[in-house]
Amino acid sequence: MSEKLYAVIDVETTGKGINGNRITEICIVLLQGNTIVDKFTSLVNPECHITPFITGLTGIDNDMVRNAPRFHQIAERIIEMTTGAVFVAHNVNFDYNVIKGEFKNLGYSFVRKKLCTVRLSRKLIPGMFSYSLGKLCSSLNIPLEGRHRAEGDTDATVILFQRILNLDPEFKIINKFLNVRSKEATLPPHLKAENIEVLPEETGIYLFKDQKGKVIYAGKAKNIKQRVISHFYDKKNKEYALGQETYTIDYEVTGSELVALLLESEKIQKHYPKFNRAQKKPVAPYCIMFYTNRKGVVQLAIDRSQTFDHSVEIFYSRPEAIERLEQLCEMFQLCPRYCSLQSTTERCSHYKIKNCKGICIGDESVALYNMRVQKALSTLKRDQKSYFIKEKGRTFSEQSFVMIQDGVYKGFGYIQEDEQIVSVEDFDNFLNLQKHTYHTTKIIKSYLRKNGDRNIVPI
Known part of the structure; x- marks a missing residue:
């Protein structure tokens, strides 16, 4: 085991998320056991524009990579250095998936065993304030020159990994992480495998939480464990970003999928999680309302309201509310104009409802009309079942x-x-x-x- 090959790698990219991300610089240091035996560093022409933000972060601009080799020109060198070696990186899934994506564009399947120095550090060097490369190196007095450049970050990761090897001389932890059945290689960097193991395979909700314990995503599932794990195999940008910020996962078994849906909705409204999109916006439902106008006529209308004091039926779509109001007009011979189904101030002329008795032109008394409105309201209230x-x-x-x-x-x-x-x-x-x-x-x-x-x- 001491002679095992490790390819310690860092890439700089165009920063377009996990999908469509292109490499701008790569560094690979090959270790045999604890000894450096080879090194390769190169800028890479990503064949696309580098944004000012990425240039500000890495110092790599479009001019620097214009004459650099394209990925296909260095692909053979990468294969040569990583064949038979374990792919090692700080937050390994990012670098691994970017390189795998580049090879996929060439029609080549890139598959290597992986080790993550973030997860290994959390296991073998517990209690650190932060496990980001910069702060970890500062805490451990590891020199880090050229931050956010491939060579500088790789050189620091090599020293960190050499210390990790020394802390695990019998390779108990490393062998566990390399086990094909282990989830260590696929899980986000900050999430403990034990947190996944205890998840139930039952119906309920789950909550992803960040370093401060704040809920950043709420979800429901028929099988909590299976659904949570599926997030980490999804290569969408949002799912990757969610994994990077997740430190713990809580759950609540409900047994019922309906209860799970309702509880998920409550958690989203309560915590307003960063990575949830649906249900975050508080939407007022459509209501059939009633009020008395200046002529004393009780009018019906459709409005959106979070309070239900003057509403008699609630809908989550306007067409559904309109259809119900039209039914009432036909059943109780109400006036479309006084039910807000048309805006004209003249005689009602609804395309569908023709049985108004003339309240809109003074042919019917207000008292008689209001009696029928009250009957309509009573019907609605009876329909609101318990x-x-x-x-x-x-x-x-x-x-x-x-x-x-x-x-x-x-x-x-x-x-x-x-x-x-x-x-x-x-x-x-x-x-x-x-x-x-x-x-x-x-x-x-x-x-x-x-x-x-x-x-x-x-x-």
């Missing part, structure tokens, strides 16, 4: 439930199957109160469309 959705629990002896009261989501809970329940109020002891939002409305309506009344228990 019920439980009964779902699977977290164990065989448990059930989960989602509570809807007068059409409004109140929360969820868990109850043992042998629990004595006499009245609706008994559920209050088990209910986790939640906020009714546009997103929870959408989740529940989607569930009902898919499942119907199969799991519904009327209150």
Whole structure:
């Protein structure tokens, strides 16, 4: 094992994320055991523009690489130096995937065993304030000249790796990391493998957290462990960036996919995670509202509101709300003009609804018209049902439930199957109160469309 080959590598790139990233500079130092036996450094023409930001970071500009070799011209040298060697880098998945991508563009499959000096350092040199290359070298008195240049970073990584080899003389940790069944090579640099091992293969939610414990991503899954691991095999820029900032992962088993969806929505609204896109924006639902105008006529209208004091039905799409309002007009012979279905101030002339009795032109009294409006409102309120959705629990002896009261989501809970329940109020002891939002409305309506009344228990 002492004579094993290690290719310590660093690349500088155009900085276009993990996909489409091109190399601007590369350095490879070949170690046999602890001894340097070869070295290769070269600028690389990326065949694309280098942005001012990258130039400011690395010092490499378009002029410097104009006459440098293109990747295909140094590919043979890279293959020669890395064949039979373990690919070693600080945050190895970045350098490895960039080089693998360059070879893929040439039609060549680049596959090597990998070791990450970030993960090895966290294991063998615990307690450091930071494991970034610059701060780690400063803490360990490792010289680092030419930061963010391939040769400078590689030379520092070589010294760091040599110390790691000395700290693991029997190669117990290194052999574990090289084991093909080990997740160490595929996991993000700061995440402990044990954190993955304890994840359950059950339905629930999971939370990615950064170094300070802040939630940066919330997700739901039928199989928490499987879904979490899939994030680290996804080569999208967003997934890669998420992995780089993840230090710990928390989870909560729900048993029910519906409860998981609702809980995921609550966590997104509460923590506003950096890497979530959907559901972050607080969206006011569409509501059928009512008010009395200056003539004393009770008017109906569609509006968006986070409060539901003067609303009688809630929708998550405007066309759905309009369709419901048109139904009311036809059923109760209401005026489209006074239901905000047309903006004209003259006699109503809706393309579909023709049975207005003339309130808009004074042919009907306000009192008679308002009586029919009140009947319409009563119908809507009767339709706002109260019920439980009964779902699977977290164990065989448990059930989960989602509570809807007068059409409004109140929360969820868990109850043992042998629990004595006499009245609706008994559920209050088990209910986790939640906020009714546009997103929870959408989740529940989607569930009902898919499942119907199969799991519904009327209150």
